[in-house]
Amino acid sequence: MKKILILAKLFIALLSFAQIGIGRANPRGALDINKDNDTNTMGLVLPTNSNVNNIINPLGSNVIPGTIIYDSTNDCVRLYKGTNAWSNCLSDTSCEGMIQTLDCAGATHTGTLTNGQAATGVSSVISYTGGNGSAHSGQTVASTGVTGLTATLSAGSFATGNGTLTYTISGTPSGSGTASFAINIGGQTCTLTRTVQNLTASVGSLTCASATFSPATITAGNAYTGTMTVPYTGGNGGSYPQGTAQVINGLTFRLQAGTLNIGSGNLVYTVTGTPTSVTTMSIPVSFSGATTCNVSKAVQLPATPPAKTGCFNIIYNSNSSTGFITQVTNSVAGNVSQRTSIPDISWCQTNVASKFNHMSIGTTTTWKFNKPVGFLGMTIDANGSTTNTTPTFWRNGVQVYPSQTHVGAFKCDTNIFTRNFEYEGVWFDEMRYTADRISITEICLDRVSKW
Template sequence: MKKRKLLPLVFIGIMTSGQVGINTPSPKATVDIVAKNTDGSLPEGILVPKLTGDVLFTASTLGTYGSNQNGVIVFVTQPASNANQIGQTVQIDEVGFYYFDAGQNRWKKLGSSSNIYNSDGTLSSTRHVIMDGNNLGFTGGRIGMGTSSPDPSAILDLTSTTLGLLPPRMTKVQMDAIQNPLYGLVVFCTDCFGANKGCLMINDSVAPTTPNWGSLCSTNVATGIIDDLQCANATTSGALHSGIIVSGVTTTIPYSGGHNGTHFAGNFNSTGVTGLVAHINDGFISDGNGSLVFEITGIPSGAGTASFNITVGEKTCTFTVDVDDFTASVTSIDCGNGVFSPASIIQGQSYTGTLTIPYTGGNGDSYPQQQFSQNGLTFTLPAGTLATGNGNFIYTISGIPTSALTMSIPISFGNVSCNVSTVVTTAGGGSVVTMCMGNNTTKVWMAHNLGADTSLDPDIPIKQIHGNYYQWGSSTIVADADTPAGAISGWDAAFYAPDLSWNGSGNENAPMKTANDPCPSGFRVPTRNEWGALRNNSTVSKTGSFTNSASNFGSALIYTCGNNKITLPATGGRSINNGSLENRGLGGGYSSSTAIDNTNAYGHNFNLLSGEIFPARSDKKTNGQPVRCIQE
């Protein structure tokens, strides 16, 4: 009787200590099982329940396994049938140990058998694979990126509506250095058709040792080759003179044995007589015979022979051009008395006219044509003969000036030179001024407020230079300097233009002019940052009394940068409530194109009575304010 009770008492004693030991009196864990036999004569281990995958599927339909069974382990003796690999048993696809994950409500494999090679999964973060010279190959099946079901006809299916395929990019030299490229190899050549003129290229040669790279661009043209480049038969049109800028001189070089394709643009410097460049544009080499045209530019360093060593279509040769001694000379050129006819040059409008410049001390010799371009205008001094003594250079001018600014036009004849200054005005006739904007940059501003009398001095504040008033985001004039000071009939006190009305991009660093912008062609309303840069990089002063009066047109804020300055009249503004005049002579609120929200925008405000200047103060969009334009 005592022997029967001894073993249960031992187990009770062990369990009351909080741990269970099997084959050990001192368990090291909640349950500690020690092998009874270590010589292999008896089977040792733990046997967990053995079930088939289909049995576990049946259990899932009965709700047998739930949160109380979280962590239960079984050994699956047979995978679930294909139809039963769903729900809790979706991953039971092979024999092995499985545990129940109640959080995800499914059975999961134990051990390393569960991996990307035999089961689906999700990467929790970026993975990097270092191949160390080894290859990664996929055999059979299809690969889908951006899709879980690649098209059956494709071994690789890349699916996206926002991203593209980026093949290896390299220069032509790097492409040609690929060892034994296989038939059908594709790369993107960044310069196969000239600087910044890349194309997708494919090797269509079946012999890897002799590749033939073809273009997949819309032109689908390969690089041309020339068998014989005939520099000895070059012909030159025009003349070169020592010390005189070259104008209208070209050299034509014939070739034979051309093989259809393009050639790159190139510049080739002269030797012998230096200072010259032979330039050829991107072009096409025809099959058979043809010719190439080079433009000669620069200023010859002296008289003699200029040589140009050129390479085109994989052929190299040298052609020469004679440079004559320039004997024509003058003592002085009077740029200060240069006369433009017609006098008015307007940005964006076609100009045809002349520039007449007096000279003294002409020696009566002949001279070649001289030509140069600036700001969209081409200046040409036709070939002629100097007067003996005093005379005039008459340049013909044609073109469309691209920018409204003060042009400094270099005039040079022999070793005498000077600069002629003229102003290109805006379409409204207004003058412009270049102002410092920080980081060694400048910007061109209109010298007058929009709507001011541009025939008057913009730096003398009077009524006629105050200009118009605009509500933010609109091109409609709501008042001008002559509008009575009282309420304006029909004033729209609820006018709130959308935030992109004056800057279509919404980006202060890359503003985009809109149709609502009231500034003339080539100009736009400044951004908040541009007003701030003007203020921060200028010397600030004021003129006038700065008193609040409807008749005080004489107060103004002045920004100065070197010899240039902008004068901002203290125009005041028109009230958001009824359009009545506020603070004329005391301050000004100049619009910017930068919006804050549905009802507010930034403006450049100043009130020098209180000493305050705000290049970014909030204003109601309904305010009537002046506009000062900046060049696009």
């Protein structure tokens, strides 16, 4: 029994000092995997991982110095050193330098990214720790999420210890939202994010004087459906929503949603409705609250006046241009007056008339109106005598010829003979009457239709 125990102790002692040979009878070290004739055709495959920080000690303590792996991210062999840090790449001298941590979340940003605009002066600075002082070759990373951007790090060297990396961002973002960059440098990874904001549409100037309408002609009283186009310069490419409707002279103007050109372009407004007056409209145009101007557009008369619509009392004010009749010439001084309680004899429900007394024989009296007239009721009173003279009508200095209708007897005053007429069918802004009888005492204009 004693001999057996001695032999067992000797065998254990031999094992304690033995070498292991794989394919070799006499190993030349603790582990020798070479064939006896050193003609190997297969190599050693090391444990592989994409990040050295994933390597653990199965016993629960720190990684043991001397541990070796293949770093698939940096494509090299790396060794865990006695300084409790992973070595630089061992396979060649051009491998990346190493860092311990990389802080994308705490990055500081310069510049602003805007949808549709090329990035200018935009960068992000990322802090790191545990730099080993070795060189890195830089990198270029394309954005995801919001695409179209590139983050570029120039080649350089890590600091020994803590430091920063500056990524310059270039390109034009494809939209608004978050642009993400997958940073992978010095054995560490993180995701850098930058916000891309919506572009606020703006223009440098509006050219209202060059605005156009389609169809080009707008006629009072006729329904209109078309567009107003206003040129601009200095557009920034931003998108804008539909504008608020504004109503001018019975027409509704509304800016349509769209996207500005970079530089020059046009704003398009829809125009709908029925214009109520013959006038020159002044249409205010504003964009982004900063640029304003006014478009001028004339509303034309219809080719012929509408039949007996829009009746107005005649008001003559010799002291103001606000009166409908703006001028009367060659009427006897002091005898231009307003009449009241004149009975109505036609379709127009009015009881106000303008009375012009005591015209001299052979004298022409002229009435001028501040707006085009399409219908006029007129009464001539004479002291028991007839008159053959009829008025003449003019538009912009050119004589026009309305139709004349005799509508029966009517007296401006208590005179004996009265002639009452209505004139319509063409537009006019002036009436002239030449007296052919000294006995003509009054002319009353008592009904009118105008724009």
